[in-house]
Amino acid sequence: MTRTPPTNVTRVRWWRWRRNPLRRHSDVVEAWIVLVIWILVLVGGAVAGAAAAVSVDSAFSARRAQVHAVSAVLTDDAVRTPPNGSGYDDGRVWASVRWTAPDGSVHTDRAKVYPGAPAGSRLTVWTDSTNRMVSPPLSTTEAALQSTLTGVLAASSAGVAVWTGGWLVRTWRMRRRMSEWDEEWKRIGPEWRNYSSGGT
Structure with missing residues (x-):
């Protein structure tokens, strides 16, 4: 027997950036981490790719000038x-x-x-x-193609490296948050059970 998911559940987008009573400091930190990761993936990847392409193209130009x-x-x-x-x-x-x-x-x-x-x-x-x-030496067209491919590879590698590092940071933050929740539940749990049993 399959259970039908509730239809009255509403997803709140960007909830980590909005003020609400359930938002914790760790949620804000995680939101900033995700934002920084995306910026570094896009900007860092583009910079790394462009630098690699320019470096390779310069090497090909120097080679053509020497022969x-x-x-x-x-x-x-x-x-x-x-x-x-x-x-x-x-x-x-x-x-x-x-x-x-x-x-x-x-x-x-x-x-x-x-x-x-x-x-x-x-x-x-x-x-x-x-x-x-x-x-x-490589022709101008071949050198341009090789430089472009090298730039794309460097940009992809830099993006993957940054994303992996960000994922590790997010995983560490998530484990720390779960540990904090466990500690808080150990403190509040007994009071909650006493309140629940007193109300029945």
Whole structure:
């Protein structure tokens, strides 16, 4: 047999912020704790996300400023199959390339090219300030996407951390409040029972 909930029960919204005889000091403290938690989750998460996004974007910009593209030439034919039977992940193979640095010095290294490219084919490689070949930097679009994703992740992590800390504080406050109620009931309970038994 199911019990029908009473229909005359009225929920009072924001009761912790309103003056009423049942509101305790601990209720006001809890209301402030909840408000501060929400503010820190929203504002702190947004600040952490923005800071992380700016930091990552700055790192990508610095990386792009430290490398530059140069035109290189393939010195040997690119093999059509990987050596030693080992597979290649993106369809390219390693081949020797040669390029001339801005200072006129000639350098050689190995770069990934598509198999079957003949010797003499031109390609673009990226070098650093010491004329060493490095991996290409992220494009502006890729860097912006990566920065945004990092910012979202940082904002979410900061929000979860703040919310968890606030939940722990609220749990501690609730246990303390229940302990206070127990102590108060131990003091008032006997008087209440005496009053009830005297009235019957």
